[in-house]
Structure formats: C-alpha cells, structure tokens
Amino acid sequence: xxxxxxxxxxxxxxxxxxxxxxxxxxxxxxxxxxxxxxxxxxxxxxxxxxxxxxxxxxxxxxxxxxxxxxxxxxxxxxxxxxxxxxxxxxxxxxxxxxxxxxxxxxxxxxxxxxxxxxxxxxxxxxxxxxxxxxxxxxxxxxxxxxxxxxxxxxxxxxxxxxxxxxxxxxxxxxxxxxxxxxxxxxxxxxxxxxxxx
Amino acid sequence: xxxxxxxxxxxxxxxxxxxxxxxxxxxxxxxxxxxxxxxxxxxxxxxxxxxxxxxxxxxxxxxxxxxxxxxxxxxxxxxxxxxxxxxxxxxxxxxxxxxxxxxxxxxxxxxxxxxxxxxxxxxxxxxxxxxxxxxxxxxxxxxxxxxxxxxxxxxxxxxxxxxxxxxxxxxxxxxxxxxxxxxxxxxxxxxxxxxxxxxxxxxxxxxxxxxxxxxxxxxxxxxxxxxxxxxxxxxxxxxxxxxxxxxxxxxxxxxxxxxxxxxxxxxxxxxxxxxxxxxxxxxxxxxxxxxxxxxxxxxxxxxxxxxxxxxxxxxxxxxxxxxxxxxxxxxxxxxxxxxxxxxxxxxxxxxx
Numbered sequence: 001x002x003x004x005x006x007x008x009x010x011x012x013x014x015x016x017x018x019x020x021x022x023x024x025x026x027x028x029x030x031x032x033x034x035x036x037x038x039x040x041x042x043x044x045x046x047x048x049x050x051x052x053x054x055x056x057x058x059x060x061x062x063x064x065x066x067x068x069x070x071x072x073x074x075x076x077x078x079x080x081x082x083x084x085x086x087x088x089x090x091x092x093x094x095x096x097x098x099x100x101x102x103x104x105x106x107x108x109x110x111x112x113x114x115x116x117x118x119x120x121x122x123x124x125x126x127x128x129x130x131x132x133x134x135x136x137x138x139x140x141x142x143x144x145x146x147x148x149x150x151x152x153x154x155x156x157x158x159x160x161x162x163x164x165x166x167x168x169x170x171x172x173x174x175x176x177x178x179x180x181x182x183x184x185x186x187x188x189x190x191x192x193x194x195x196x197x
Numbered sequence: 198x199x200x201x202x203x204x205x206x207x208x209x210x211x212x213x214x215x216x217x218x219x220x221x222x223x224x225x226x227x228x229x230x231x232x233x234x235x236x237x238x239x240x241x242x243x244x245x246x247x248x249x250x251x252x253x254x255x256x257x258x259x260x261x262x263x264x265x266x267x268x269x270x271x272x273x274x275x276x277x278x279x280x281x282x283x284x285x286x287x288x289x290x291x292x293x294x295x296x297x298x299x300x301x302x303x304x305x306x307x308x309x310x311x312x313x314x315x316x317x318x319x320x321x322x323x324x325x326x327x328x329x330x331x332x333x334x335x336x337x338x339x340x341x342x343x344x345x346x347x348x349x350x351x352x353x354x355x356x357x358x359x360x361x362x363x364x365x366x367x368x369x370x371x372x373x374x375x376x377x378x379x380x381x382x383x384x385x386x387x388x389x390x391x392x393x394x395x396x397x398x399x400x401x402x403x404x405x406x407x408x409x410x411x412x413x414x415x416x417x418x419x420x421x422x423x424x425x426x427x428x429x430x431x432x433x434x435x436x437x438x439x440x441x442x443x444x445x446x447x448x449x450x451x452x453x454x455x456x457x458x459x460x461x462x463x464x465x466x467x468x469x470x471x472x473x474x475x476x477x478x479x480x481x482x483x484x485x486x487x488x489x490x491x492x493x494x495x496x497x498x499x500x501x502x503x504x505x506x507x508x509x510x511x512x513x514x515x516x517x518x519x520x521x522x523x524x525x526x527x528x529x530x531x532x533x534x535x536x537x538x539x540x541x542x543x544x545x546x547x548x549x
Contacts, residue, residue: 011323018316110438113307117435117449118456161361161449165433169366 031082035139036068037129038105039094045101047071049083050132050139058136068105086114090139091160092124092132095179099193103167109160117161120146121177123191128182140188145188146178156190167195204334206405209398210413212340212472213391217417218347219469220388221424222443222462223299232373234429237381239423244385249414251392251528254536256407265400266536267483273543278486281535285397285484288531290497292390293477294504294518297321300470301505307444307461316512318505320470322498329482329494333398336475343468350461354443355423357450357458361431383521388417390524392532397480474501491494 019126033049040046044064049071053059053116061079065071076083093102109115120143132138146158156176157163166175172195179191255266262269270281300321301314328336373381399405428442431449436442447462480495482488508515517523 011320014316015320018313107438110435113439113444116450116457117432117445157367161432161435162363164435165363165366168434171366171368 006148032084033080033089034087035092035132036071036088037094037124037132038068038071038097038101039126040097044048047075047099049075049135051080052087056136058133060133062158067101067108069108085112088115088119090143091119091121091127092142092180093121094129095123095125095191097123106160106164106167110164115160115182118161119160120158121160121163121175122146122158123179125179125181126179128186129159131182131186141186142180144190145180145186149178149188149190153190155163169195203403204337204401206409208334208337208341209243209395209402210409211344212337212476213394213413214416214420215340215343215347215469215472216391216394216476217388217413218420219296219466219473220265220352221421222466222469222514223296223303223385224387224443224537231459232377232381233370234367234425235369235371236373236423237379237425237429238322240381241385241425242418243386244382245414245418245421247382247386248389248392249410251389251532252395252410254533254540255392255396256410257540258396258404258536259399263400265398265483266396266539268400270332270535270539271486273539278390282412282484282486283533285393285531286481286497288527289477289481289484290504291518291527293474293501294395294508295387295524296477297485297501297505298508298515298518300466301467301509303441303444307441307459314509315506319340319502321467321474322502324471325475325478326491326494326498328471329478330491333401333476333479336472336479340472343465343472346468347465350458350465351420351423353461354447354450354458355427357452358427358431360451361449362427363430363433367430367433381445385421385519386528388524389528389532393528394476396532396536397483398476 002150004014028167032052034052035050037048037050038045039048045066045069046062048060048062048063051061057178061075063071063074063078065074071169072083072085091105093105095146109119110117122142124142128138128142132142149156152174156178157166158178166172169175174192174194177193178192179189181187181189258264258266258269264272267285271278274281297318301318304317305312305314328339395410424443424446428436428446432442432445438444439445444459445461447458450456450458478494478498478501479488482490482493485493487493504514504518508518
C-alpha cells in the first residue's frame with residue numbers, strides 16, 4: 001500500500017517538475033487580446049489589439065504594420081511581451097482596407113493552430129472602429145449583431161473559416177460578408193465582395 | 198501479471214475500434230493536396246477491406262487450433278522461434294514508435310510547442326508498462342471506458358459542426374491522381390496493425406466470431422467516412438492550411454456560446470495512444486514468449502523510448518519511422534506472409 005502511494009506521489013511530482021508545469025507563467029490578463037481592428041490612415045495600416053482588463057477603460061495597443069502577423073510580432077517585441085491571441089474572438093477590418101491585406105491576414109489566422117476557426121470577421125466603417133476603441137461593451141454588441149445577421153441571412157460569412165473558404169472557393173466569384181456601421185447605434189448589413197481569380 | 202484470464206472477444210474488438218479511431222484522429226486527410234472527398238472515401242473502404250484480408254491467416258489458425266498465431270508458432274517451431282519472435286518484437290517496437298512519434302508531434306504542434314516532449318513520452322510509456330503489468334484483460338476493460346468516451350467526443354465534435362457544413366463551396370466531386378490514391382490508401386491501411394495484434398492475442402479470447410471483426414471494420418469505415426465528410430465539408434481549404442485537421446475540426450465545434458472541443462480531442466488522442474502502446478507492449482511480451490515477465494516489458498519500453506529519442510534527433514530516423522509504406526509492408530509480412538508460410542508448412546498438421 002505504502003509502495004503504491006509512494007509511486008503515485010513520485011509520478012505526480014515528476015509530472016509537475018519535468019513537464020514545465022512548475023515554472024509555468026500565469027499570463028497576465030492585460031496580455032490577452034480578444035479583439036483586433038485594422039484600419040488605414042494616411043497610407044499606413046494600423047493594427048489595434050484590445051486587451052482584457054479589470055478596469056472600466058478600454059485597454060489597447062496600436063502598431064503600424066503590413067500584416068497581422070508582423071503586427072503581432074511588433075506588438076510582442078515592443079509593447080506586450082506575453083501577448084496571447086488564444087482568446088482572439090473578433091477581427092474588424094476597415095471597409096476601405098485593401099482586400100489583399102484582409103486576404104493575407106486570413107491566411108495567417110488559418111495557419112496558426114492556436115487561433116480558432118470561429119473568430120468573427122467583419123468589415124466596419126470608421127465610426128464603429130472608433131466606437132470599439134471607446135466602449136468596452138462594443139465587441140460583445142458587434143458579436144450579437146453578427147449572430148443576428150447570420151440567423152437572418154445564412155449565406156453571409158461571419159467567421160474566419162467561412163470567409164477564408166469563400167475567398168479561396170473555386171466555385172464562387174463573389175461572396176457575402178458582414179459590415180458593421182455606427183451612426184447613432186450599431187447596425188449590421190451584408191456586403192457582396194468580388195474575388196478576382 | 199494476470200495473464201491467464203480469458204478476455205471477451207467483444208472487449209478486444211472494442212479496443213481495436215479505439216485503435217482505429219486513434220489512427221483517424223492522428224492522421225492527415227490531405228495526404229495529397231488535390232484529392233476529393235469521394236476519392237478519399239474509396240481509399241477508406243478499400244483500405245479497411247484490405248486490412249480485413251490481413252486478418253484471414255490468423256482467423257484460419259484461430260478457428261482450427263483455438264490458438265493465436267504466436268502460440269501456434271511457439272508450439273510448431275520451438276527451435277526456430279527465436280527468428281519469428283525477434284521479427285515480431287522488432288515490428289511491434291517500430292509500430293509503437295510510429296504511434297508515439299505521431300502523438301508527440303501532435304502534442305508539440307497543437308498543445309504545447311515549448312513542452313518537454315521527452316518527459317511526455319517517458320510518462321506515457323511508464324503508464325503503458327504499468328498497464329502491461331495489469332495484463333491485457335485490464336487494458337481492454339480500460340478500452341471500454343475509452344470507447345464510451347470516444348463515442349461522446351465524436352458525437353459532440355460532429356454535431357457541433359453541423360452548422361458549419363458548407364455545400365456552397367464544396368461538393369461531391371471526384372479528383373486526384375494515381376499517386377494520390379496510393380498515398381491515401383496507405384494512410385488508411387495503417388489500421389491493419391490490429392491484424393498483427395489479433396495474430397498475437399486472439400488465443401486469449403473467448404466467444405470469438407468472425408462477425409465481431411466484420412462489425413468492427415464496418416464501424417471503422419463509418420467513423421472514417423464521417424470524420425472525412427466533416428473535415429472536407431466544414432474545413433475545406435482552411436483545413437489544408439493546418440496539420441492534424443481533426444484537431445481543427447474539434448476547435449470549430451460550437452454549441453451556443455460554447456466554442457471548441459479541442460480538450461476532448463486531446464483527451465481522446467492521449468487515452469487512445471496509451472491503449473495502443475499498452476496493447477502493443479503486451480504483444481511484444483507475447484512474441485518473446487514471456488508474457489508474465491514485467492522486465493521484458495520494461496526493456497522493450499526502453500527500446501521504444503530510445504527509438505523515439507533517435508527519431509526526435511535525427512530526421513532520417515523519423516522519416517523511416519513515420520513512413521506509412523514501410524509500416525504497411527512490415528504489417529503485411531507480420532499479418533499475412535509469415536502466418537501463411539506457417540499454414541503452408543503445417544497445413545496437414547495444423548491440429549496436431
């Protein structure tokens with residue numbers, strides 16, 4: 001009995017000591033990005049990472065980059081060393097953004113194992129991106145609107161999986177994507193996107 | 198070690214089904230870049246059918262002598278058994294290495310790229326040695342729990358992905374070249390390792406009937422087909438960007454606000470690989486003729502671990518180890534060729 005108990009203790013201890021659990025780091029809440037927006041200003045592309053935080057204010061970090069991949073690298077290098085995208089849920093792209101950038105970013109999202117295929121992807125006007133930067137509740141509102149749109153119009157692609165597959169589809173030359181607008185309140189509509197083959 | 202107890206044939210078949218499910222969740226459906234669902238479906242059916250044929254020599258020996266092939270070989274050729282034993286022991290070391298490397302690769306790529314993979318492999322092998330100490334009966338009983346868990350996991354993963362099915366961009370077409378066909382067929386044929394396991398442990402089963410194997414293989418085809426269907430029609434081109442597509446499929450499962458079933462995938466793959474390596478280690482003991490000897494299990498587990506270390510450090514070793522063509526050829530030799538030679542030589546004295 002004692003030998004069995006000793007074996008069990010040794011097994012648990014060795015699992016903790018040698019698998020890296022003993023020196024595991026607790027990721028700071030302020031390093032977890034749930035929402036990312038991308039917009040173009042003065043010919044430059046700006047990626048903004050909205051981070052989880054306990055405070056009332058919106059915590060975000062913006063970087064100039066050519067793609068989401070390099071934005072992640074630069075954000076990690078310069079501002080948030082422990083940046084984690086494992087809870088990444090919402091990706092908003094400026095409606096005026098070059099389609100090639102969106103395509104590259106979706107390529108990056110699809111190739112990273114830690115990113116969910118169900119990340120919501122939508123186009124957004126300048127006002128709604130501004131609204132995201134001001135209100136902490138905005139991402140949740142956007143997600144609810146996207147779900148409502150999907151329920152109403154099943155053909156609209158709202159996540160990275162379906163948008164990616166529509167872009168690279170051999171069958172379709174155009175597909176439908178969600179577009180968020182903000183005037184007095186948030187609204188969402190479907191927008192047709194043409195794909196050059 | 199409790200080696201004298203008979204185990205139910207159904208119990209063994211359930212473990213074989215878990216074995217097959219591990220193959221499907223740890224494999225890459227896009228073995229070839231431009232193969233369609235229908236082509237892969239044909240590969241699956243053909244692969245499982247060939248795997249079924251691999252059982253035939255062992256079934257003949259089992260039905261005529263009530264012995265498994267390994268006991269039959271020990272009985273008929275006591276002087277030459279060293280060569281047969283050595284081949285089967287080495288074959289099982291290779292097969293265990295194949296599954297261990299594939300599993301650790303998945304663990305490294307999908308769960309923790311910075312985790313110490315050697316410790317994971319060592320702990321897994323230690324658990325397997327303990328399972329071997331408990332005997333095949335205990336392992337296959339554990340297989341029943343893993344089977345129940347796998348049914349739950351597959352049901353949740355598949356049903357959680359129904360809403361993601363995409364019939365607009367993807368449809369039932371047939372395309373792919375001859376080499377794609379051979380490659381994919383080879384992938385699905387890897388489940389034939391169970392025919393060699395059957396050749397080693399079937400003598401310990403009671404109430405064995407051929408229909409048990411037929412049902413297991415039919416269930417395997419259904420599972421493979423379902424898994425492929427969802428991978429092709431949910432992930433589509435997105436799946437081609439990633440390895441271990443079933444992991445991505447589990448991540449895309451969704452129920453209301455609950456996203457991702459990847460934890461189920463990881464639990465299922467870990468428990469299935471544990472079952473596979475445990476049964477394989479039992480077979481190694483059986484091949485050496487020292488089924489009650491735990492030291493033999495320890496020595497061969499150490500050998501599997503050394504092979505794993507070599508595979509991790511030398512790419513050429515890894516390439517040989519995870520080469521499905523080599524595994525299938527060796528499986529053919531172990532499951533068909535050697536038993537057939539025995540049957541041929543002892544065709545008139547099988548029952549003596």
